[in-house]
Amino acid sequence: MKQVLIACLLVLFGMNAxxxxxxxxxxxxxxxxxxxxxxxxNSLEQLTFIKSVKPDIKTSTFLIEFKEGAEIDxxxxxxxxxxxxxxxxxxxxxxxxxxxxxxxxxHATINGKTFHFLAVKKQTLSGExxxxxxxxxxxxxxxxxxxxxxxxxxCVQTGKAGDCCKKEGLSADSRIYHVTI
Numbered sequence: 304m305k306q307v308l309i310a311c312l313l314v315l316f317g318m319n320a321x322x323x324x325x326x327x328x329x330x331x332x333x334x335x336x337x338x339x340x341x342x343x344x345n346s347l348e349q350l351t352f353i354k355s356v357k358p359d360i361k362t363s364t365f366l367i368e369f370k371e372g373a374e375i376d377x378x379x380x381x382x383x384x385x386x387x388x389x390x391x392x393x394x395x396x397x398x399x400x401x402x403x404x405x406x407x408x409x410h411a412t413i414n415g416k417t418f419h420f421l422a423v424k425k426q427t428l429s430g431e432x433x434x435x436x437x438x439x440x441x442x443x444x445x446x447x448x449x450x451x452x453x454x455x456x457x458c459v460q461t462g463k464a465g466d467c468c469k470k471e472g473l474s475a476d477s478r479i480y481h482v483t484i
Contacts, residue, residue: 322398322413324375327367331384332392332443334363342387350379363392374414377480381440392443394436396482400428408454410471410479417464417473421453422483434482438462450483 331343340358347356347365352373357366369375381391398413405411406425411418421437436442437450439462450459457465459481464473473479 322400322403323371324369324396324398325371326369326397327380328393328395328397329365329367329380329384329391330393331363331365331389333389339387339389343384343389346383346387347380350376350383352376352379377416377436378478385440391436391441394441396434396436398432398434399430400432403428405484408456410468417468417471417477417479419454419456419458419479419481420483421450421459421481426484428484432484434484436480437483438481450481 329347334340334343337360340360340363343365344356344358347353347367352370352375354368354370356368358364359366367380375396377394377396380394384391403411403413404425404427405420405423407420407423409420411420418434437447439447439460442450456467458468458479462479462481464475464477464479468477468479469475
């Protein structure tokens with residue numbers, strides 16, 4: 304009975320869920336040498352919610368560990384890479400979920416942030432899961448085009464709430480993160 308009540312509350316309040324993102328894997332593009340890697344590493348280490356960054360020069364990937372309980376700023380990760388003169392090719396966030404219902408072309412609120420799920424089957428996320436960012440500037444243009452075709456909602460193109468999102472009570476300037484599993 305308790306589980307049914309919790310499930311009903313999640314549906315009534317926009318599938319709001321708490322998940323602690325613990326780590327991320329960020330692949331950057333445009334790197335040519337170890338100095339490029341160092342520039343990104345230094346930029347990411349300046350972010351207050353990051354506990355550690357471990358670069359892999361061969362794959363241009365940065366394994367990021369977040370501080371426990373810290374609020375993660377996904378756009379600050381991208382900006383950190385761009386401030387170093389490069390771009391994000393792939394960002395995967397690892398989090399621990401507790402019964403988060405997700406479905407294709409549906410929004411879910413996680414820690415007060417709105418995530419729009421694309422190219423996913425209807426399912427419930429529990430335990431450790433990896434979400435892959437598919438917003439513009441987080442994947443190559445070809446990949447963005449593929450994922451954006453899976454939705455007719457305008458927020459996919461802009462990353463901001465559109466008319467499609469207002470029914471959920473989001474203001475027009477609300478940030479919407481587009482992800483897949």
